[in-house]
Amino acid sequence: MGQELVLYGYWRSSAAYRVRIALNLKGLPYESEAVHLVNQGGEQHLPDFQALNPQELVPCLIDNGQVFTQSMAIMEYLDETHPEPPLLPSDAAGRARVRALSQVIACDLHPLGNLRVLQYLTSQLGVDDATKGVWSRHWISLGLQAMESMLTGNVATGRFCHGDTPTMADACLVPQVYNAVRWKLPMDGYPTIQRIHDACQSLVAFQRAVPEAQADAPAPV
Amino acid sequence: MGQELVLYGYWRSSAAYRVRIALNLKGLPYESEAVHLVNQGGEQHLPDFQALNPQELVPCLIDNGQVFTQSMAIMEYLDETHPEPPLLPSDAAGRARVRALSQVIACDLHPLGNLRVLQYLTSQLGVDDATKGVWSRHWISLGLQAMESMLTGNVATGRFCHGDTPTMADACLVPQVYNAVRWKLPMDGYPTIQRIHDACQSLVAFQRAVPEAQADAPAPV
Incomplete structure (x- = not known):
């Protein structure tokens, strides 16, 4: 049986x-295809990848072609097919909450610290590295503050972002915390996020997904 | 019968x-609550609104409290409850396509031109108005180019973004075109987007939603 799922990522x-x-x-096995993202000359801009994703961004998942x-x-x-x-939870209000938590990160926070944006700040606006750090920490802290309020102020928050099993919101939160740490944002202002992050990291599914693995x-080195 | 749905917007x-x-x-009736968004002193930062949405962003929908x-x-x-x-289409692949088209706009394009980001460019990075225009047009054109490729290169595109009835993707596209025009981005490089935009604007549902209405x-004046 051939490998059905191929993930283009970095x-x-x-x-x-x-x-x-x-x-x-x-629990879905998949094949990984690395797309080496770098400034200008990155593999995301090669014609073969551009044909897969005109946005020239990862990830890109191939399911049976x-x-x-x-x-x-x-x-x-993936949730609909498997x-x-x-x-996602089974009730409409719960699903809306998990999607909103995911979108706080995926829409309002993460895009502002994306490689291509940081690259634009340098090349077009002449922003230095220290100021890029301030920029990144500003948007990450704003997003995580909102997330922390949404989590602490809601009885639906459990061991994870929504209840006691991981959802799409946790799959968005953990990579964002990784990113925050990379930008040296102090995490002590976000106790609920930190607690949920640690609960996630105790699971093999999250451990196997970490960048360094x-x-x-x-x-x- | 009281009004069940209240939309906080701008x-x-x-x-x-x-x-x-x-x-x-x-076809859902709703009550509109205007949240006047302006720099620093905007109503989105008032405690009453902050209690509704810790992100201090619109929109915010109240459904029966x-x-x-x-x-x-x-x-x-709204799609799940009504x-x-x-x-969204009924097949998983079609739903994924409509969500991806929506997210090209809502995740990768729109957040970069949001009020709070433009405000940061001015106040923290000293960017002038002309350069903010270049910034906005850069990200809008990059997003619309990707969107145009995704639409023209796919047989699922019909009178609207996906097939011959409007979906969430059209609800994301039309406001983004409005925004592009506001930033004086020439739209002639996006014939499919323009055609779909015009098809949408022929519908009362879209006409009644325009900002000026x-x-x-x-x-x-």
Whole structure:
């Protein structure tokens, strides 16, 4: 039997990291294709990849030859085609909450710290590295503050973002915390996020998805 | 019978505009609450609104006292609670495509031109108005180019983004085109987007959702 699912990703991409978590939570085996993202000359801009995803962004999932893009759309697709264990609760209000928590990260927070945006800040606006750090920490802290309020102020929050089993919201949260730590944002202002993050990291599905565990990650020095 | 649905929005907010389209497509009556978004002193930062949405962003939908945030999560919620007419196709691959098209706009394009980001460019990075225009047009054109490729290169594209009835993707596309025109981006490079936009604008549901038709829009001069 051939490998049906192929994930085009990059070890450090938050969006690819989300999909790895979702695939692992579902127990779905997949083949990884690394797309080495770098400024201008990155593999995301090669014609072969551009043909798969005109946005020239990872992740991109191939399921039996069909191409799927956008991490949240991919996770919803996996949830519809492989319902167990679910990545969304069964009630409409709960599903809306999990989607909103995911979108706080995927729409309002993560895009502002994306590689291509940081690259634009440098090349077009002449922003130096220190100021890029301030920019990144500003948007990450704003998003995580909102997330922390939404989590602490709601009885639906459990061991994970919504109840006691991981959902799409956790698959978005953990890569964002990874990213926050990378930008040296102090995490002590977000106790609920930290607690949920730690609960996630105790699961093999999350452990196997970490950037450093990927084949295309650089060897530790 | 009291009004069940209350939409907190702002006439020119793209994200609120999306939800107005979705509500109109569903034929759902709703009450509008205007949240006047301005720099620093905007009503989105008032404690009463912050209690509804810790993100201090519109839109925010109240359904029988329950609060829902994030425009795409709200549209999915409306689609689950009021299935007819559907905002998503019935097959998993089609649903993934509509969600991905929506997310190209809602995740990768729109957040970069949001009020709070433009405000940061001015106040923290000293960017002038002309350069902010270049910034906005850069991200809008990049997103619309990807969208145009995804639409023209796919047989599932019909009179609308996906098939011959409007979906969530159209509800995201039309406000983004409005925004592009506001930033004076020439639209002639996007013939498929323009054609779909015009098809949408022929529908009353879209006409009634335009910013200038909202009660909080300034009177024409």
